Amino acid sequence: MEFIHDIFFDYTIRNVALGSSILGIVAGAFGSFAFLRRESLAGDVVAHSALPGIVLAFLLGFFITGSSSKNSLVLILGATITGFLSMHFSSRLMNISKIKSDSSMGIMLAVFFGLGIFLLSLIQRRNIPGKSGLQDYIFGSASTLTHSDVNIILIFGALTLMSLFIFWKEFKLHTFDRTYAHSLGFNSKLLDTMMVSSIVIAIIIGLQSVGVILMVAMIVTPAAAARQWTNKLSTMVIISAFIGLVAGLSGALISASVQKLPTGPVIVLLLVLIFVISILFSPNRGLIAELIKNIARKQRIRLSLVLVDLYQLKIHHNDDYNVGHSAKVLLTMHEQKFNVRKSLIILAELGLVRNMNGDVWVLTDKGLKKAESILLTKGELI
Amino acid sequence: MNSHQVTVNNLPAVEINDLTVAYNEKPVLWDIDLSIPQGVIMGIAGPNGAGKSTLIKSILKLVKPIAGKIKILGEDYDKVRKRIAYVPQRSAVDWDFPATVFDVVMMGTYGQLGWFRRPGKIQKALAFDAIQRVGMEEYADRQISQLSGGQQQRTFIARALVQNADVFLLDEPFAGIDAKTEKSIMQIFRELKGEGKTIIAVHHELITLSDYFDMITVLNIKIYASGKVEDVYKKEIIYEAYGGHFNFSQNESILD
DSSP: OHHHHHHHHOHHHHHHHHHHHHHHHHHHHHHHHHHHTTOHHHHHHHHHHHHHHHHHHHHHHHHHHSSOOOOHHHHHHHHHHHHHHHHHHHHHHHHHSSOOHHHHHHHHHHHHHHHHHHHHHHHHHSOOTTGGGGGHHHHOOGGGOOHHHHHHHHHHHHHHHHHHHHTHHHHHHHHHOHHHHHHTTOOHHHHHHHHHHHHHHHHHTTHHHHOTTTHHHHHHHHHHHHHTTOSOHHHHHHHHHHHHHHHHHHHHHHHHHSTTOOHHHHHHHHHHHHHHHHHHHOTTTSHHHHHHHHHHHHHHHHHHHHHHHHHHHHHHTTOOTTOOEEHHHHHHHTTOOSOHHHHHHHHHHTTSEEEOSTTEEEEOHHHHHHHHHHHHHSSOOO | OOTTOOOOSOOOSEEEEEEEEEETTEEEEEEEEEEEOTTOEEEEEOOTTSSHHHHHHHHTTSSOOSEEEEEETTBOHHHHGGGEEEEOOGGGSOTTSSOBHHHHHHGGGHHHHOSSOOOOHHHHHHHHHHHHHTTOGGGTTSBGGGOOHHHHHHHHHHHHHHTOOSEEEEESTTTTOOHHHHHHHHHHHHHHHHTTOEEEEEEOOSTTHHHHOSEEEEEESEEEEEEEHHHHOOHHHHHHHHGGGSOHHHHTGGGO
16 A cells, blocks of 8 residues: 555655656557567667767766756757667668668667767766766666656657557558558658657657667567557557556566666566467467467368268268278278377267267268368368 | 549540659669550550569659659649559558458548548448458458458459549559459459549569450560550560560460
């Protein structure tokens, strides 16, 4: 009870809860689009490349004003600039050389992140007040969120969510089929810019809490998990936002209440848990559902094989209606690696064959028709 | 605009003059002159890499030409955009996208709606009509990843039908589809032609060319011939355009 009381009244915990809830929702919602646009790696590049921007913006602020305020807006601006720059450079690199997109993005990620770490270690040796907080941007620390940080997350989050609501139809169309969208009069460059900017904002507002290294998980994982549960874009975005909310909020609260526990890793572990559950247990796309479907399919193939074999024996021997064949004969017809007798029992339950006596089986009228139609259509099963 | 009007003017559906397109300095289309009259079913034929898709995309201003002028129904593309419907290649999209057949066909109404406006009852009715027209009503609520190739193609065509356009541009509508879909697409083409509409479709298979289309353009970077099937579907023209890429022994008989 005290904890719930704290969420509303304790300054730090309230900030943590509010800030991480919003960023969870925004990252989850826009993560769906990044996921469907196959831009997950691009998201990772933006997040990592934000680090030098943050450090440079901090340094610039320090040299200009002489004091080291960690004004979030300035840091966000710096992060956005280097984030975009690295994306821009990687697409330039792709255009002027024969390097493929994954490699060029990988290179830019390493270059920018390396630069960020380098700058951070330079700062460590100088006597600049407030420098210690910058380290938190690597793995994230939700407990450092101030009231004004939360306001910034709130404003940017609300703006991007609003744009998602207003341009829902256009975003959906563009994500599915950009050339067709363009042919309908929806400028694809403009829509690209709008969507990429939204995704970048969703990433940047999460950096302080989740950190540059693991922020990509907030974008990709909820979307990948949500895709398992639905075949409808709107539902997917809602589920993804909800997963982001749950993981962001609980992860941030857990890390804020345990000393020196960085937020990013906690959130990622929670997300992975949700993701694994989704991959395994979702009703249509889940691995277990798939496994059950495969077992059932194989069963149908076996049953069909036995039925057709019985039919062919009957044709071959020009049988009368009542003459059956033994399972032993059926066994030798193919090198069947499954239990023919068990299949015959199931076929009997389905009313397709009949047991004469002991080991002898005969097709029923229904079984005869079924076997003929299986042979006729190719690929039809029981 | 009354889109059901049967065309009275004699303007060509598409008029292309001196069109040249190049990707990375390699010409894909070279000095194309082409006039496609209204109310015909025109097949654009040619070997792989002939620039067939690029021609369609140039008409739609999806690629930027180096030189040339294109008029559609006598106007600039931007002016008549709403009278043109485009059916991209099936492979151009991710069919595992979370959407149903109905969702995809609804997208055909977005062009008329423009920015901001949301589809309502009228648009839903239009989408359902189009789905019925391609014989997909049973599958309206089916997830698109569970469609066969033919069903995917019919979904795409339904999406274009919703646009109620006068000129239809299709990229390989007959590639990898079943006989039922083939028939249903041909039926729709003929109906559209009967309404005075123009169908322009990229097609790379020679054998079926003369069955599907009443006019043919033979393209391989430049235009080798364009006109009525009986004038264009000739051995020497096809040989010349297809060069070494054409398997003579198999298809020779159909060209005689």
